[in-house]
């Protein structure tokens with residue numbers, strides 16, 4: 001009886017699939033999931049040439065792996081080695097070298113950090129390390145609030161991206177507390193790079209989605225790519241809807257979300273998460289999630305983190321300074337804030353009335 005039922009179900013499923021394929025005369029959708037960059041990455045390529053799609057995904061996959069090691073703050077790649085030199089530096093006149101890809105990460109993020117009034121600050125690697133959210137997947141992980149004195153000491157040293165000087169590929173700093181963590185930036189830079197690899201491989205229609213941080217090329221068989229945005233309230237209340245909004249993305253557009261539900265720990269009734277407010281040294285308060293739409297994934301990544309830290313009062317001002325037009329912020333008290341441009345495009349799947357902020 002059970003087996004019969006399963007066979008029936010399978011037959012139905014196969015018929016359904018065949019029907020879908022027959023009904024859709026358009027190009028095939030080639031999809032693959034990679035585990036790289038510390039996360040699951042979904043790649044969708046619209047193509048009739050599965051060989052071409054597979055080849056492109058192989059190149060992307062090894063490039064993601066390579067960049068993950070190179071740009072990881074603690075692995076033995078280029079950035080890990082540079083961070084070790086920062087730690088070991090005996091005087092502020094020490095100079096270091098690093099490959100061009102790391103130098104470019106530093107330079108590009110210096111500008112964005114400045115525009116964000118230092119709320120996006122990759123120079124707080126030591127502070128981020130104290131919180132240990134990168135260890136959360138480890139079997140022996142145990143949450144601990146860092147020693148407040150250590151937090152205070154780091155805040156007093158006030159490490160900023162502007163404390164790093166680059167001259168003819170030589171790096172120096174006069175701030176002994178500098179350690180670089182590009183956790184809020186590297187994924188955006190990498191996705192931008194993967195998209196240019198796809199274009200080089202003559203792929204014009206694709207989506208790369210790293211757990212809700214994504215960029216699209218072209219369309220999905222002539223239709224805009226339709227994307228769902230996670231409802232942050234679901235972390236606190238599992239009966240909430242999983243998706244809070246939907247939006248259609250056009251060629252070259254990118255959508256990044258920073259949320260307090262990505263890496264977090266509930267401890268003594270409080271929610272501790274991985275986005276740190278460089279002004280306090282503690283997880284940023286006031287925001288549940290920020291979604292940014294732009295055409296540049298690196299900017300979107302940095303801005304979503306900066307606006308998360310900025311919170312309900314300051315986000316609109318910082319968004320203007322960072323030149324991002326499309327923003328949605330969901331605050332701790334479940335208010336939805338939108339820029340006018342975002343209000344025009346987003347489809348909210350909730351009864352909450354948004355606050356539109358110019």
Ligand code: ADP
Pocket residue numbers: 119120121122128133181182183184185213257258259262263274275276277278301304305309
């Ligand atoms: P996700 O990587 O989950 O999408 P973000 O892009 O917001 O989220 O990046 C969060 C990561 O960035 C943290 O895990 C940490 O490595 C680093 N980080 C935390 N706070 C800041 C900050 N204020 N500025 C820059 N980087 C940060």
Ligand code: MG
Pocket residue numbers: 183184185258300301302303304305
């Ligand atoms: Mg980010």
